[in-house]
Amino acid sequence: MLRQQDVGHRIVVRRIVGIREGRPLFTDALGDLIELSESHITLATDRGRLRVPIGEIHRARRVPAARRPTAGAVVALELAADEAWPAPVRGQLGDWLLRSADGWTGRANSALPVGDPDRPLAAAIDAVQRWYAERGQPAMVNTPLPLAAPVGAELDARGWAARPPVLVQAAPLAALPPAPAGRTDQPPVELAGAPSEDWLGIAAGRKGGLPDAARHVLTAVEQVRFASVHADGRLVAVGRGTVTGQGRWLGLTLIEVLPEARRQGLADRVIRALVDWARAEGATHAFLQVEQRNTPAVALYRGLGFTTHHTYLTRVAPV
Structure with a gap:
């Protein structure tokens, strides 16, 4: 049967x-x-969290770990993602990052518990709650898995809720196809x-508003490009690309196509245009974050060659 020393293992x-x-x-x-x-x-499974009552377990055992990114690789990608989505108000708790952006998106308003918080885990979570309470915000923690499994277990014990699982997907840029040659029957992707x-109007519609903090999150990156596709004089598709992580990572965010322009390959073309730009900037890999339940987007990214690097859950403190 399982023992406490099995926690954190496959x-x-x-x-x-x-x-x-x-x-x-x-x-x-x-x-x-x-x-x-x-x-x-x-x-923590590939399909999200699974809770199994002890009475339902017939047999359980530890198995060899699957081939997966090292803890250092997960931390490096999480820090590159933080750099690509920079909250305007920031703090630190040892190595942990504290982030606030007027409540605009979970990523920019949650603690990132990677590294050593320089205090016992329970005290660290208490400090996170105080930091957000001082700013009038609910405390949230972004837990990369399985790296932050001990943090997640402590949050479970405190009754913190979990938002839907998010896949952090990655691909080598060399494996992604370049943008196709221009066609006269398709509008160009402008960067x-x-x-x-x-x-910004499309971004506001997708994210439920656009406070000043959101503009900082979107634009306060040294290497950033905003992709646009117009049809009949109207903006119908957008995307955002950043190069962070010491120039290694292209981050893809806010890939959006208006409903009336979907199923025409526009999202694919926006991504490929940003990939070409990032290659020219010297980036070697790309990443994106997508909710596991967003099956159309997951299928699109799989078709382009993205695979899941790791997952995360955004945890929310009880009211």
């Missing part, structure tokens, strides 16, 4: 899910054990160093 669980003709029905789950209590276990008001 396990396989055979669970009982029903009875048929007097015989138990089983299903298997594979993932990282992030919590073990007297009543249940919690796994600019600053967003137009129409571009």
Whole structure:
């Protein structure tokens, strides 16, 4: 059976899910054990968090770790992503980052617990809650998994909620196809160093407003490009690309196509244009963040060659 020293390791669980003709029905789950209590276990699986009551477990054991990025690689990508989406108000708790942007997006308004907070874990979470309370905001923590599994377990014990799982996906730029040669029947993808008001309008519609802090998040990056596609004089598709992480990473954000212009390959063309720009800037890899439940976007990125580097959950303190 599992023991506390198995927490943080990869396990396989055979669970009982029903009875048929007097015989138990089983299903298997594979993932990282992030919590073990007297009543249940919690796994971080490729499909999100899975909570299994102890009474349903038929058999469970540790298995060899899957080939995955090292902790250092996860930290490096998380820091590159933070650099690409910079909150205007920032603090530190040892190595942990504290970020606030008037509540605009979870990424810019959550603590990032990578590294050593320079105090016991419980005290660190108490300090995070005080920091956000001083700013009149709910405390949130962005937990990369499995790296921050111990943080997640402590937040579980405190009753923090979890938003839907997010996939952090990555691909070598060399493996991504370049933008196709221009066609006379398709509008061009235009890249600019600053967003137009129409571009910002689409971003505001997607993110539910655009406070001053949002403009900082979008523009306060040294290497940034805003992609636009116009059709019949109207902006119909946008995207944003940044180069961060010591020039290594292209970050793709706010890839958006208006409903009436979808299924024409515009998102694909926006991404490829930003990839070409980043290659010229010396970047070697690309990353993006997408909710696991956004299946159309996940399928688009898979078709371009992106795979999941790691996942994260945004945790929200109880009111």
